[in-house]
Amino acid sequence: MLDKTRLIAPDKAGLAEAAALIRAGKLVAFPTExxxxxxxxxxxxxxxxxxxxxxxxxxxxxxxxxxPDIGAARSLAHFTPTAEALAAAFWPGPLTLVLAQRPGAxxxxxxxxxxxxxxxxxxxxxxxxxxxxAVDGPVAAPSANPSGRVxxxxxxxxxxxxxxxxxxxxxxxxxxxxxxxxxxxxxxAGRAILLRPGGVSAEAIEAVLGMPLGQGGNAAAPTAxxxxxxxxxxxxxxxxxxxxxxxGEFRLGFGPGPSDLNLSPSADLVEAAANLFHYLRExxxxxxxxxxxxxxxxxxxxxxxxxxxxxxxxxAPRP
Numbered sequence: 001m002l003d004k005t006r007l008i009a010p011d012k013a014g015l016a017e018a019a020a021l022i023r024a025g026k027l028v029a030f031p032t033e034x035x036x037x038x039x040x041x042x043x044x045x046x047x048x049x050x051x052x053x054x055x056x057x058x059x060x061x062x063x064x065x066x067x068p069d070i071g072a073a074r075s076l077a078h079f080t081p082t083a084e085a086l087a088a089a090f091w092p093g094p095l096t097l098v099l100a101q102r103p104g105a106x107x108x109x110x111x112x113x114x115x116x117x118x119x120x121x122x123x124x125x126x127x128x129x130x131x132x133x134a135v136d137g138p139v140a141a142p143s144a145n146p147s148g149r150v151x152x153x154x155x156x157x158x159x160x161x162x163x164x165x166x167x168x169x170x171x172x173x174x175x176x177x178x179x180x181x182x183x184x185x186x187x188x189a190g191r192a193i194l195l196r197p198g199g200v201s202a203e204a205i206e207a208v209l210g211m212p213l214g215q216g217g218n219a220a221a222p223t224a225x226x227x228x229x230x231x232x233x234x235x236x237x238x239x240x241x242x243x244x245x246x247x248g249e250f251r252l253g254f255g256p257g258p259s260d261l262n263l264s265p266s267a268d269l270v271e272a273a274a275n276l277f278h279y280l281r282e283x284x285x286x287x288x289x290x291x292x293x294x295x296x297x298x299x300x301x302x303x304x305x306x307x308x309x310x311x312x313x314x315x316a317p318r319p
Contacts, residue, residue: 077102
């Protein structure tokens with residue numbers, strides 16, 4: 001364990017320091033528009049292994065490699081015409097594409113969990129893009145939190161879970177989107193498959209494709225991050241679709257009505273997504289030991305799909 005985790009300023013000198021740490025094989029948490037990522041040199045086996053150790057993450061669970069632009073992504077994977085269209089529409093942004101890895105890409109096999117595919121993203125956050133350009137190489141970066149727990153959307157969330165286990169955190173304030181990226185893969189016929197709902201809605205992707213997305217994902221043998229059945233979990237139990245709280249429960253609301261904490265009093269799914277992980281942490285703190293968080297129903301449309309996906313995993317039986 002490290003003696004101290006540094007909080008790095010989001011300026012030119014801070015980004016240069018963070019990039020030097022990553023190039024030296026250290027772990028640095030950094031903001032993206034979705035959540036904070038825990039970054040390591042994706043070509044360095046020891047650095048990538050340190051991600052799994054710091055998080056307590058199972059090594060069969062692949063990671064996303066973050067790159068500054070589509071040119072860097074093309075050097076690592078084969079892009080189909082459909083993948084090119086999605087990248088043109090949503091990069092930089094909260095979309096991850098799972099594509100066939102190029103021979104000689106140079107990525108650590110720990111990044112891909114020894115699969116022939118690699119998950120790639122070009123983030124939109126200006127600090128993330130500046131860091132990636134300074135590193136000048138792919139950066140593996142799952143969410144910067146202990147595995148299975150609530151994802152971090154503020155620097156203090158990272159420090160709560162990983163202080164002393166990583167070298168540094170870039171202080172980029174709060175993340176705007178608040179839920180992880182949407183992950184899209186492709187089947188043997190080249191059809192786009194939704195592997196994880198996230199910051200880009202399925203409806204927006206389908207509008208670009210001109211056809212419905214296929215459905216995929218396997219909790220027992222993940223082909224992309226975020227597919228484990230139990231994930232994003234607070235310490236408290238979580239009960240979903242709770243129209244009314246039971247005695248002693250902590251009410252996490254959505255839309256008008258009484259609640260202890262409300263994801264969006266106006267029933268705005270964008271606001272609810274941005275608040276989700278911070279409010280789960282706050283509900284966990286305020287509810288206390290042995291309590292249950294009762295979550296109001298949330299529509300299964302647009303960003304609601306991503307919110308409900310995270311909530312179902314938060315409520316799943318713990319391993």
